[in-house]
Amino acid sequence: MDIPVIKIFDTTLRDGEQTPGVCLEVDEKLEIAQALAKLRVDVIEAGFPIASPGDFAAVSQVAAKIKGGPAIAGLARAGQKDIDAAVNALKQAERPRIHTFIATSDIHMEYKLKMSREQVLARAEEAVRYARKFVEDVEFSAEDASRSDWDFLCQIYTAVIDAGASTINVPDTVGYTSPSEFGALIKYIRDHVPNIHRAAISVHCHDDLGMSVANSLAAIENGATQVECAMNGLGERAGNASLEEIVMALHTRKEFYKAETRIDTTQIYRTSRLVSTLAGISVPPNKAVVGENAFAHESGIHQHGVLNNSLTYEIMRPETVGISRNAIVLGKHSGRHAFEDRLKELGFELDSDTVNMLFVRFKELADRKKMVFDRDIEALVNEKVSLKPEWYRLSYHHVVSGNQMLATATVRLETSNGVVEHASCGDGPVDAMFKAIEAAVGFKVSLQDYTIKAVTSGEDALGEAIVWVECDDRSFSGRGLSTDVIEASAKAYVGAINKMLAVCGVPETSNETGIR
Ligand SMILES: CC(=O)SCCNC(=O)CCNC(=O)[C@H](O)C(C)(C)COP(=O)(O)OP(=O)(O)OC[C@H]1O[C@@H](n2cnc3c(N)ncnc32)[C@H](O)[C@@H]1OP(=O)(O)O
Ligand SMILES: CC(C)C(=O)C(=O)O
Ligand SMILES: [Mg+2]
Known part of the structure; x- marks a missing residue:
């Protein structure tokens, strides 16, 4: 039996950037997009083009530079102006996707949009039909789907699929749902949207009650084939479902979920560090998969078990997510070969000028430190990425x-x-x-x-x-x-x-x- 491949739709650059206080510059977004392409995500949501000239420029740059891999998506409200901006920003994309959305819950329609159900339904259909004039790949999101009336949701999904949407997204916008309820909703949509076979079902979960990853996995168990997530779980309020947790849950429990992804898991740690550095948001030490303690063993009984066989207390190998366990210690007496070798092991492919510059910095650091660890090297490389023109x-x-x-x-x-x-x-x-x-x-x-x-x-x-x-x-x-x-x-x-x-x-x- 073929195992279904779950598409990873990364929204670090869009919803992830909605993390309070985070503001990524265009070249920083491009650097992250390159890392996401290497990670082999299926879709990169690069931004919300109408939101600002900076966001428009970032989506355009990502669309122009990221080739031969993921589809590039731009977000648009359900309206022509937003869709036109997304179309223009995505002009150079090999595989452009327009992601249009409108809220479907009674509370959002009444107090925010001030629109009736009929108006929202008509607007959603119009937006999808308009977007389809420009691109083949159109995704429609029913914002606040988890608090929407299920039959209204099915009605709107049926209409947008008829209008040409190839993906329908079911967002738990406010992180309100629970795994069994959300799983049942996905099943209900599969059973009550007559043309659902013409579209992929996607989910987009927020972490307000700490259940975004569990809710996403429950949706996969019930037929969702795309998950929207962000590196390090960045995103509006408590954040989005974390990419690394969803991917590693599917990877580690493949026999249970009977699903896999195309992600190169060895790029996870490096991408996580880059995002943390450029966004200025530290990863807590106890964070699953990428936290400093995720593979650290403190107590004697655990250490004893791990020394005999690491699988006693480790369900994943650190190497699988790109954390090296290398015993070679770099220091002031290390040479260029060992340094270059370690950069490669850590997943960095850098041109020789950059390696030369980093080697000088490494030697300066080694003069001040007894041992230079992998995390020191990652920090040096990520600092290089964030170097900007300086006034002072x-x-x-x-x-x-x-x-x-x-x-x-x-x-x-x-x-x-x-x-x-x-x-x-x-x-x-x-x-x-x-x-x-x-x-x-x-x-x-x-x-x-x-x-x-x-x-x-x-x-x-x-x-x-x-x-x-x-x-x-x-x-x-x-x-x-x-x-x-x-x-x-x-x-x-x-x-x-x-x-x-x-x-x-x-x-x-x-x-x-x-x-x-
Ligand atoms: C759930 C999500 O994450 S949705 C994405 C959220 N992300 C962002 O909002 C970040 C970027 N946003 C922005 O830069 C701005 O909000 C903009 C440029 C999109 C709009 O700015 P403004 O025109 O100043 O409007 P403002 O943000 O105050 O209000 C939103 C307007 O969009 C309308 N709106 C909200 N969602 C939608 C939608 N999906 N489709 C159509 N209209 C919508 C609201 O009803 C409101 O309309 P009004 O101005 O006629 O009252
Ligand atoms: C735009 C949509 C998908 C969103 O971010 C949400 O509903 O949380
Ligand atoms: Mg969101």
């Missing part, structure tokens, strides 16, 4: 602090006009550093959030700082990496300021015009 570059810093003195920081920033240097006092070394940087750039910076964590363990661990700053109601993140946490913090702050200036422009009070 940190060239020197000095901090004095103690428990009975006022912390004082001095910074020197390079700009196109030369250097600018300032000193400030603060409530602790990081505050003093941030104040010195603010004085150096010459304008007030609105700090939203600041986190620091160790990338690896040990006293010489690489520290990763993430800083969020705000301007014109938009948030910008910066990331800094160093064995010195104050330096990591300063780099992250300057990085966030650079990103902010690229979008909001340089305030008049600025000391310098900056470097570009």
